[in-house]
Amino acid sequence: xxxxxxxxxxxxxxxxxxxxxxxxxxxxxxxxxxxxxxxxxxxxxxxxxxxxxxxxxxxxxxxxxxxxxxxxxxxxxxxxxxxxxxxxxxxxxxxxxxxxxxxxxxxxxxxxxxxxxxxxxxxxxxxxxxxxxxxxxxxxxxxxxxxxxxxxxxxxxxxxxxxxxxxxxxxxxxxxxxxxxxxxxxxxxxxxxxxxxxxxxxxxxxxxxxxxxxxxxxxxxxxxxxxxxxxxxxxxxxxxxxxxxxxxxxxxxxxxxxxxxxxxxxxxxxxxxxxxxxxxxxxxxxxxxxxxxxxxxxxxxxxxxxxxxxxxxxxxxxxxxxxxxxxxxxxxxxxxxxxxxxxxxxxxxxxxxxxxxxxxxxxxxxxxxxxxxxxxxxxxxxxxxxxxxxxxxxxxxxxxxxxxxxxxxxxxxxxxxxxxxxxxxxxxxxxxxxxxxxxxxxxxxxxxxxxxxxxxxxxxxxxxxxxxxxxxxxxxxxxxxxxxxxxxxxxxxxxxxxxxxxxxxxxxxxxxxxxxxxxxxxxxxxxxxxxxxxxxxxxxxxxxxxxxxx
Numbered sequence: 001x002x003x004x005x006x007x008x009x010x011x012x013x014x015x016x017x018x019x020x021x022x023x024x025x026x027x028x029x030x031x032x033x034x035x036x037x038x039x040x041x042x043x044x045x046x047x048x049x050x051x052x053x054x055x056x057x058x059x060x061x062x063x064x065x066x067x068x069x070x071x072x073x074x075x076x077x078x079x080x081x082x083x084x085x086x087x088x089x090x091x092x093x094x095x096x097x098x099x100x101x102x103x104x105x106x107x108x109x110x111x112x113x114x115x116x117x118x119x120x121x122x123x124x125x126x127x128x129x130x131x132x133x134x135x136x137x138x139x140x141x142x143x144x145x146x147x148x149x150x151x152x153x154x155x156x157x158x159x160x161x162x163x164x165x166x167x168x169x170x171x172x173x174x175x176x177x178x179x180x181x182x183x184x185x186x187x188x189x190x191x192x193x194x195x196x197x198x199x200x201x202x203x204x205x206x207x208x209x210x211x212x213x214x215x216x217x218x219x220x221x222x223x224x225x226x227x228x229x230x231x232x233x234x235x236x237x238x239x240x241x242x243x244x245x246x247x248x249x250x251x252x253x254x255x256x257x258x259x260x261x262x263x264x265x266x267x268x269x270x271x272x273x274x275x276x277x278x279x280x281x282x283x284x285x286x287x288x289x290x291x292x293x294x295x296x297x298x299x300x301x302x303x304x305x306x307x308x309x310x311x312x313x314x315x316x317x318x319x320x321x322x323x324x325x326x327x328x329x330x331x332x333x334x335x336x337x338x339x340x341x342x343x344x345x346x347x348x349x350x351x352x353x354x355x356x357x358x359x360x361x362x363x364x365x366x367x368x369x370x371x372x373x374x375x376x377x378x379x380x381x382x383x384x385x386x387x388x389x390x391x392x393x394x395x396x397x398x399x400x401x402x403x404x405x406x407x408x409x410x411x412x413x414x415x416x417x418x419x420x421x422x423x424x425x426x427x428x429x430x431x432x433x434x435x436x437x438x439x440x441x442x443x444x445x446x447x448x449x450x451x452x453x454x455x456x457x458x459x460x461x462x463x464x465x466x467x468x469x470x471x472x473x474x475x476x477x478x479x480x481x482x483x484x485x486x487x488x489x490x491x492x493x494x495x496x497x498x499x500x501x502x503x504x505x506x507x508x509x510x511x512x513x514x515x516x517x518x519x520x521x522x523x524x525x526x527x528x529x530x531x532x533x534x535x536x537x538x539x540x541x542x543x544x545x546x547x548x549x550x
Contacts, residue, residue, distance in 0.1 A: 052099040059129055064261045065089055069096045071259055078199030079222040083260040086453030090203045094174050095130045107171040108147055114176035116152040120405050123150055157191040170197045178202035182214035193221050222257050273456050276467045280351050289343055296336035306517040313476045314440045318374035320344050352469050353384045360390055367433035369418045371451050373440040381419050392417035430454045434462040439469055444510040478530055
């Protein structure tokens with residue numbers, strides 16, 4: 001072995017001792033921080049693939065979820081709009097991206113803002129699926145001491161929480177239901193944009209609804225300046241939604257920050273949705289009362305008549321509640337309204353309720369979710385199902401989150417039926433159920449898709465069965481025949497409808513339909529106008545058949 005000469009540095013220990021005794025920094029703090037960050041990035045040897053997958057062997061991710069996570073991390077630098085259609089797993093994608101950054105030790109301080117009704121669901125999924133210990137906000141909570149916190153946007157934006165959050169530097173921020181941020185003038189938008197954040201995900205199934213400015217606002221939260229300033233953007237691209245599909249340059253810009261997967265491409269063709277329209281007839285006395293509504297409200301605004309008829313197609317109770325409100329509204333007695341109130345009290349059980357019991361018995365002991373537009377109908381159905389020895393639980397927006405979670409657990413493990421208002425159309429995952437009854441159909445097809453998305457989603461292993469109850473010779477029959485069946489909206493991916501409506505310059509199809517009913521003098525005129533509307537929509541759809549949504 002060759003001789004190794006050791007040369008000792010006798011001055012080092014003297015210098016070190018002097019610096020310690022005189023409290024002199026051993027290294028500039030800024031230089032130390034830079035070196036520390038550089039060392040952290042070298043801990044993970046492979047930065048071109050998802051290291052988190054090795055830590056999550058219990059989850060079988062869908063190919064599009066892995067692809068989305070890779071794209072957001074590698075190409076978008078952790079700032080993206082996750083805009084998958086309902087049921088494709090935006091929460092899973094967000095959890096995987098967050099887990100990857102945690103594994104790489106690039107993230108520690110995390111803020112997740114979601115609707116209050118989804119807080120516990122987020123906590124549960126992050127813990128069970130990703131082994132991420134997130135803490136839900138509680139009273140007297142310290143925003144500074146918890147690394148990963150989940151809270152509602154409504155809570156976070158209020159003083160004193162707002163000031164405490166804005167004083168923090170967050171490594172990662174996730175906003176669920178980010179369509180609530182589309183208006184730059186709102187407190188929600190200004191608050192989220194002001195949060196100091198390194199990485200940020202905005203989750204929404206509807207990134208574009210009314211105006212192209214909505215997309216500009218969302219993109220500006222993530223990457224200010226990518227689309228220029230607002231005035232220049234308006235002059236260049238205008239407001240129309242279809243510009244996002246037709247303008248290749250704008251599409252490429254938005255694709256730098258948005259990932260959108262569609263149900264048509266991603267959900268397995270092995271799981272199908274079977275649509276069953278169940279036609280019903282009113283009893284003779286029910287039909288007479290339905291006609292009486294129109295006769296006795298002739299002097300009131302047409303929309304009131306439409307509302308009462310629509311409610312009576314749901315239940316006596318829903319119609320009765322509105323009639324009572326009308327009585328209280330007018331100072332002078334109204335004999336026509338009073339006659340309607342007296343008559344509706346005498347009517348027998350509703351034909352729909354009777355048919356629902358038959359359907360549930362035909363389905364057997366499998367789980368069923370029923371959607372209704374009206375809380376009064378929900379109360380009635382709970383009572384009616386109990387009379388027939390069918391166990392059920394309610395689910396509605398007025399419940400506290402703990403009660404919503406309890407109702408979901410009862411539905412999964414004990415009750416056969418969940419009776420939900422529109423609050424059940426958002427957030428909750430019910431893959432264990434594959435029968436859905438639309439007791440009332442919404443006039444906005446997007447809300448119908450949200451309902452179906454509760455059961456027809458990733459993780460569903462059985463075909464789903466959708467039953468749509470329709471009273472013949474009523475306002476419901478007009479809507480189903482003209483809006484849904486002629487346009488094939490039960491089977492069609494309704495995301496495509498946005499583009500069609502924009503071409504026709506229709507901001508909201510539900511409002512358009514209400515206007516038709518409000519400004520028509522007869523049922524015949526209503527039918528003609530609705531028929532014309534569906535024909536125009538169908539013609540535009542044919543022209544767009546080969547175009548794809550972002």
